[in-house]
Amino acid sequence: MNWLLKIERLLCRFEFLVAGVALLVIVVSTAIAVISRNVFNSPVIWTGELSILAQVWLTFIGASAVYKERGHVGMAGLGQALPPRLGLLVTTLADIALAVLLVFVAVTIIHLMSNQWAQTLSTLGLPRALSSLPVAWGMCSITFSAAISTATQLKTLVQGEAS
Template sequence: MIARLARLSDRVFTLAEWLLVLALGIMVVMVFGNVVLRYAFNSGITVTDEVSRLLFVWLTFLGAVVVLRQGGHLGFDLVTAALPRAGKQVCRVISGLLILVCCAVLLRGSWEQAALNMGNLAPVSGVPLGWTYASAVVAGVGLGLLTIADLVAALMGHEPPEHHAAGEAGA
């Protein structure tokens, strides 16, 4: 059962990474194309700015979830590195609980904003502005689930997973 969940998790995060690549590619093509149109032909595509902004917000929030899974967020471990194993575990649990509180605040606020703004449409593209806030809903859920999984592992006495920086051998 756990192996199936791990494989499903891997597939979901592979899909998320591909969505990030796709969003960034679309943004680059749209913005570059619009710049060329503006400077070379004195025209442009007006929807480009709104769609690029929406994709950038989604890129940021979805990227935060992917990076958390890879262990790529900045951390300060000067104090915890000096602690014995039990102290490290206590700090890990406290940190996880604080992160869950932040995720709950993010999730509640973004859910309310997404619901409130689904009726407000972007002026050019007509996309409901609630979709912008929905990115924070997805991030709140994703970050929360990853944190809960880490808390369960910490409470079971498992060490945190070893993460490798991008570009290192074995990454």
């Protein structure tokens, strides 16, 4: 189990890095758009599409990283508001429900992506599937983390009853 936790930590660091790069791309492409339009009176057409693509990456990859840190308010708050064993049980059930839901979403997105590789984004010319890839990544990554969390929580619940 420790090796899975190490993989999860590395994955979390990588996701924070990707989210940070996506945020930087948003800032730079927006700055380019503003400067080109207001200073040179010649708008650059690809900046809006690049910014939106980076925002999708930031949102879904960032959400996955934040989930690993238990940074989502609703997830952490509910479990902490209840008595310890009940809170752990509720958190475990929420992780299981989330994993099941995200598997269905990931399968749907991956199916959608199979049709999008041949389509291109209008100004960037990149495959449209690049806008769905972070969604699939996020869903699969959160499911992986929820499975690890569930296993750890179930182990704690079982050991708690044995003692």
